[in-house]
Amino acid sequence: MSITRRGFLGASLAAAMDGWQPAAAAGARVTLDQLQPGVYVARAHNAEVARANAGEVVPTLVHVTGAGVLVVDPGPQAAWGGALLGAIRALTPQPVRWVVNTHAHPENVLANAALARLRPRPVFLASAATAALMRQRCADCLARLQAQLGRAAMRGTTIVLPEPALQAGGWLHTGATAWQVQVHDNAHSASDTVLYAPQLRLLCAGGLAYQERVPEMQEASLQGWRQALRQLAALPADTVVATAPGTPAQTLVPTLAYLDALASGIGAALAAGCDASHAIDAVAAAPFRRWRHFHARHPLNVQRAWRQLEDLWMQGEPLA
Template sequence: MATRRAFLGTALALALDAWPAAAAGTRLVLDPLRPGVYVARAANAEAMRANAGAVVPCLVHVTRAGVLVVDPGPQAAWGRALLGAIRALTRQPVRWVVNSHAHPENVLANAAFAGLRPRPRFLASAATAALMRQRCTDCLARLAALLGHAAMRGTAIVLPEPALQHGAWLQTGDTAWQVQVHAPAHSASDTVLYAPQLRLLCAGGLAYRERVPEMQEASLQGWRRALRQLIALPADTVVATATGTPAQTLVPTLAYLDALAQGIGAALAAGRDATQAADAVVAEPFRHWRHFPTRHPLNLQRAWGQLEDAWMQGGPLA
């Protein structure tokens, strides 16, 4: 235990200057979580020009059989910087690149790894792979408009294999990752990797840390079910839209979504309408979270619409 604490306490910063002009002066840093496991430091914010879309804390796992990368990032420049940081760690080849869900800031840096030899396997659930095929062209155009075309220079679409199935295991060297696919939840399909021997959970977009969750494509009830299952797992560390313990990420995200469901469900049962949504939900514990003023009202509208449909059909709201 003392050795592990000493390792975690080291100030390892593997940085490169390869970075898009939109984020000049920003450096890619890999923080160690435990021996062989690192996470790329990212902004706990929405994608914007100021952060060049670098809002996903990519997981890097170095094994004797090769390197696993989960959610490589938003564009080729970030991916190249990430690859350079990996090369500073190890000469092992990148063998696996996993896309947890089909959001552009998670997957468009696939392009930086596509030319490697040997070529890594790009992996996703069948639903995520299908969604990327359907909409990555549009997502690339929208992200370029948001971040600027200079930031997205050299970024091309690289589609994954639809190879990850719920309940299967992904073996990376000596580490076995249980695959969970939650569909729908935060998005139409969210893939989770869980390593019991590392007590490590890679939860993609399912967990936030002091930031209001994004419900644009979410199923409120599906997301809540997924989080309950993840909270039951014996894990010490969660890598998602931010990194932390389950108590810092999974639990508060579920508390926020529960507040939406419980408040709106009670309001519907009392005969109130959508104009009273803000009054129905106890939001005080979450007002200090990032993006509360802009995102919470939108979440109220989406959650109300979903729960109203379920209520009218006689379905459960809890």
């Protein structure tokens, strides 16, 4: 099932949003694909943020609970958030009650601006670490996205910070659905929040898992990311919503395989006495060469991983 909503919002939504409407020039469009009854994901580009895609690269999770709507990672800017709300209204008149920010990347969180104009206002939630990082970074991130995507695409986008209310090992209750909260520090980013609904067999993994796209290691910890993915792979889930939605075999498993290839290849090279000039040759990358952004990103990932693992190896830490 797919629901598509274009352009301006309907009169009922406009009233609920206290007269605010997204910039029509942005042309934002959101299609919600049903994953299971009451659970939807916004169709997004499986790509990096670029002017051509207006930063619309986050498959936002939408859960219609009966007691309100949960939105996880609402997207990159106000126009996208407004179109998302239009698509939600095509599904249900239930209010958006909960908005979760899984990590402090601008393409995930800056559409908070659209949802914050709703009345009643939803509660915005994150881990303490993510909330602190957003407080530190969001002004710079907004300026960077404005420069990257253009001011027209970012019109109406302001910073809305979440409450630091999600705790590792805690639960988020959304109607009849209970979400187990995991917080992984120093993994894909400085802090990554995961929501897992056992009764739905649904895992919302934020930026921790990719699908046929080379992972971004710019601020990642290779060992921390691998550890997080091993924990997630042990959960009995049928569906994973991450940078692209899919099954665990389509998302968690290949992402971990790529990161394991980095670790095993570099670890073997270090043990053999090789130096960083041999880094790119040390990683058995053939299974991943057809992934998006391989030629641009993989060499940078190898360099970052080498620096991290070399430090650990010199300290006598195991690299497996």
